[in-house]
Amino acid sequence: MALTLALTIAVPAAADTATSSAEASRDSLRFGGDANYAPYHFIDANGRADGFDVELARGIAADLGLDPVFELGEWEAALERLARGEIDVVPMFWSAERERRYGLSEPILLRHHALFGHYETPTVAALEGLANVRVAVQHAGLAWETMQELARPGVTLVEIDNESETLEMVARGEVDYALAPTGIGYHAIQQSGLRGIVALSPPLLERKYVFAARPGQPALVAGINASLERLRRNGEQNRLYIEWLGNPAATGVEPRRRAAPVPAVAPAAPPALAAVAVLAALLVAGIALFAWRRRPRPTAGRATTPRAADAPGxxxxxxxxxxxxxxxxxxxxxxxxxxxxxxxxxxxxxxxxxxxxxxxxxxxxxxxxxxxxxxxxxxxxxxxxxxxxxxxxxxxxxxxxxxxxxxxxxxxxxxxxxxxxxxxxxxxxxxxxxxxxxxxxxxxxxxxxxxxxxxxxxxxxxxxxxxxxxxxxxxxxxxxxxxxxxxxxxxxxxxxxxxxxxxxxxxxxxxxxxxxxxxxxxxxxxxxxxxxxxxxxxxxxxxxxxxxxxxxxxxxxxxxxxxxxx
CATH class of the missing domain: 3.20.20.450 (EAL domain)
Structure with missing residues (x-):
C-alpha cells in the first residue's frame, strides 16, 4: 500500500489537525498521507494525526526548524496534491515511475507485500503464478502499479481506496487474494479479527520506503536526507521503530495517551529500571568491545566458506x-x-x-x-x-x-x-x-x-x-x-x-x-x-x-x- 502523509508546517497549534494548504505559511512543512494506514500514519479517535511516519515527520520538521502540518485523507488525492505542489512530502514505496515524478529521499525502511487469502486457497510462489483469480489492490498503490504492468491473463483486479479493506474483501469471499504490504495485512488480520486469512506467498515486491517531495525541490530532499541521518545517529528513528513497528502491542488503533513534555531535569528512574539501564549499557559496551575475538573463524569445508551471494554454489x-x-x-x-x-x-x-x-x-x-x-x-x-x-x-x-x-x-x-x-x-x-x-x-x-x-x-x-x-x-x-x-x-x-x-x-x-x-x-x-x-x-x-x-x-x-x- 502506498503511504501518504501530508505534513503542512504551519502554526504549532494546528500541527496535529487536518489543515488546508491555504493555512500553511512559508515556515511550515506539509505532509500528506492516508487517513487510515495504521500503524504508519492515520487519524486517531481524537482526530489527531499519529503513527510511525507522523512521529518521524515531526522529528524532521523540528530538525529543519519548521512547523509540521498533517493533511491526511485519501491516498490517490494525496498523490495528486503532491504532484500539484499543494503539499510538500508524502511517504511512499519507491518505484522507477515515482522517482521520475517526485524527488525521493534516502530509504526509511525496506518493506514487502504478500498475497493474503483464505487458508484453503492455493499458495502462490510468485505473482506470475496467478491465473483466473480475483485480486484486490489499493488503487494507485504499488500493488496496483505492479499488477497493471504484469497484466496476467484471467486475473481480475478489484481496486478500492483502502488497503486494509482488501483483506476484508477476502474474508467476505468477494475476491480470492489481496496483494497488500505485510505490515498492513497482519495488522488488519489482528485488529479486524479476520479468521482463516493468512499469507499465501513468500514476501514479494521488496521496496524501499521513502519520503517523496513535490517536484522541483532538490533542496528539500537534501534537507530531509540530512535530518534523517541525524535522527538515525541520535537514535530517535530507532526508538520510533521500536515503539510503533517493533512492538506487536503498538497497533496505533486505540487512542494512545501522549507523553507529557520532558522536563528540563528528568525524574530519577525507579531502581529496577535504573538497574536494567545500567546492565544494558554494560552489555552493549562489553559485547562490542569483545566482538573481535568472538567472530567466527573460517574453517575448511564447503559450508563455512563465505559467499558473496545467498544462492548455493x-x-x-x-x-x-x-x-x-x-x-x-x-x-x-x-x-x-x-x-x-x-x-x-x-x-x-x-x-x-x-x-x-x-x-x-x-x-x-x-x-x-x-x-x-x-x-x-x-x-x-x-x-x-x-x-x-x-x-x-x-x-x-x-x-x-x-x-x-x-x-x-x-x-x-x-x-x-x-x-x-x-x-x-x-x-x-x-x-x-x-x-x-x-x-x-x-x-x-x-x-x-x-x-x-x-x-x-x-x-x-x-x-x-x-x-x-x-x-x-x-x-x-x-x-x-x-x-x-x-x-x-x-x-x-x-x-x-x-x-x-x-x-x-x-x-x-x-x-x-x-x-x-x-x-x-x-x-x-x-x-x-x-x-x-x-x-x-x-x-x-x-x-x-x-x-x-x-x-x-x-x-x-x-x-x-x-x-x-x-
Whole structure:
C-alpha cells in the first residue's frame, strides 16, 4: 500500500489537525498521507494525526526548524496534491515511475507485500503464478502499479481506496487474494479479527520506503536526507521503530495517551529500571568491545566458506538436493543434550541437535550442511522436520518426568514465514508446552514486523521462546525487547573462558541480572568443568548445559536418564 502523509508546517497549534494548504505559511512543512494506514500514519479517535511516519515527520520538521502540518485523507488525492505542489512530502514505496515524478529521499525502511487469502486457497510462489483469480489492490498503490504492468491473463483486479479493506474483501469471499504490504495485512488480520486469512506467498515486491517531495525541490530532499541521518545517529528513528513497528502491542488503533513534555531535569528512574539501564549499557559496551575475538573463524569445508551471494554454489546444490531427499525420506538423525536446573540438578529438558550420515561423505556435523539450507532460504524444511520429531519424542517421555521441554534451534527469519509458523503450531498439537524454540540470529532480521506477529501466536499454544547465543551474533537489546523471551541463553564463548577473564565474568553477570529483570530465566551453554558450574550457580544462573553435565546422547539414553531421575 502506498503511504501518504501530508505534513503542512504551519502554526504549532494546528500541527496535529487536518489543515488546508491555504493555512500553511512559508515556515511550515506539509505532509500528506492516508487517513487510515495504521500503524504508519492515520487519524486517531481524537482526530489527531499519529503513527510511525507522523512521529518521524515531526522529528524532521523540528530538525529543519519548521512547523509540521498533517493533511491526511485519501491516498490517490494525496498523490495528486503532491504532484500539484499543494503539499510538500508524502511517504511512499519507491518505484522507477515515482522517482521520475517526485524527488525521493534516502530509504526509511525496506518493506514487502504478500498475497493474503483464505487458508484453503492455493499458495502462490510468485505473482506470475496467478491465473483466473480475483485480486484486490489499493488503487494507485504499488500493488496496483505492479499488477497493471504484469497484466496476467484471467486475473481480475478489484481496486478500492483502502488497503486494509482488501483483506476484508477476502474474508467476505468477494475476491480470492489481496496483494497488500505485510505490515498492513497482519495488522488488519489482528485488529479486524479476520479468521482463516493468512499469507499465501513468500514476501514479494521488496521496496524501499521513502519520503517523496513535490517536484522541483532538490533542496528539500537534501534537507530531509540530512535530518534523517541525524535522527538515525541520535537514535530517535530507532526508538520510533521500536515503539510503533517493533512492538506487536503498538497497533496505533486505540487512542494512545501522549507523553507529557520532558522536563528540563528528568525524574530519577525507579531502581529496577535504573538497574536494567545500567546492565544494558554494560552489555552493549562489553559485547562490542569483545566482538573481535568472538567472530567466527573460517574453517575448511564447503559450508563455512563465505559467499558473496545467498544462492548455493554448484557443489552445494548437489548437497542441498540430497539433504532435501534425506528430509523427505526421514533419514536425518538427532541427539539430545540435557539441560538441568543448576540449583537442584533436576532435568528440565534437552536441546535437539541434528545429525546426518551422508551416503557418500559419511557423518556430517550441522555446520557442514545447515548453512547450505540457510543460504538457499530452505532452512524451514529442516526446522519443521525437527519440530515433528522432537514433539514425538517429548510425547514418549514418562508423565512423572514432566514438565519438560525440548529445545529446537530456529532462525529468527524462519518466524517471518507465517506458513512455517502455522505448520509448527499444527505439529506441536496439544504438546506445545513441551516445545521451546531457541531463536538464533545468524543474520539480521529481514522482517521484524512478521516475527513480532508470530510470537503471540506461538505463545498462545504454550510454545516457549529462548534467545540462543546471546551476545555472539546479531543479538541486540532492540531484538531482546521485541522477542521478550522466556529464556536468555548465554553464548558458550563467554562461558568457556569466564574463570580466566574478568571481562567475561562481568558480561555474564550483567546478562544474568538483565535476564532476571526482564522476567526470563537465564541458561548457560558450554559448561565444561565443575568450577565453572559452581561459579554460574553462585552468580544466579538458572539453567546449565554442557559436557560437565552430559554430552549429546541418543534419545533412548536420554529416556533412561529421565527414568533414573524418577
Amino acid at each position: 554448484t557443489d552445494d546444490a548437489l548437497i542441498l538436493a540430497e539433504l532435501r531427499e534425506a528430509i523427505a525420506r526421514q533419514e536425518l538423525d538427532f541427539a539430545l543434550q540435557p539441560k538441568i536446573d543448576l540449583r537442584s540438578s533436576r532435568l528440565l529438558g534437552a536441546e535437539l541437535l541434528v545429525r546426518w550420515r551422508h551416503p557418500r561423505l559419511g557423518a556430517l556435523e550441522p555446520d557442514d550442511f545447515v548453512p547450505i539450507l540457510e543460504r538457499a532460504r530452505a532452512i524451514g524444511e529442516m526446522t519443521l522436520y525437527l519440530v515433528r520429531h522432537g514433539v514425538a519424542k517429548c510425547r514418549s517421555w514418562p508423565d512423572s518426568a514432566r514438565p519438560l521441554h525440548i529445545a529446537i534451534n530456529v532462525s529468527a527469519n524462519d518466524l517471518a514465514d507465517p506458513r512455517l509458523v502455522d505448520a509448527i503450531i499444527e505439529a506441536s498439537g496439544e504438546q506445545g508446552h513441551c516445545l521451546m524454540l531457541e531463536i538464533t540470529e545468524t543474520e539480521v532480521m529481514r522482517e521484524p514486523e512478521r516475527v513480532a506477529e508470530a510470537l503471540p501466536r506461538l505463545r498462545r499454544h504454550g510454545i516457549g521462546i529462548s534467545v540462543d547465543d546471546f551476545g555472539a551474533g546479531h543479538s541486540s537489546l532492540v531484538n531482546l525487547r521485541r522477542l521478550a523471551p522466556e529464556e536468555l541463553k548465554i553464548d558458550r564463548s563467554f562461558v568457556h573462558a569466564l574463570r580466566a577473564s574478568r571481562s567475561d565474568r562481568a558480561i555474564v553477570r550483567a546478562t544474568i541480572d538483565l535476564g532476571h529483570e526482564l522476567g526470563a530465566s537465564v541458561a548457560a551453554e558450554g559448561i565444561e568443568d565443575e568450577a565453572t558450574r559452581r561459579w554460574l550457580l553462585e552468580a544466579g544462573c538458572d539453567v546449565g548445559q554442557g559436557f560437565v553435565i552430559a554430552r549429546p546422547m541418543p534419545p533412548d539414553e536420554f529416556l533412561e536418564l529421565l527414568r533414573a531421575q524418577d
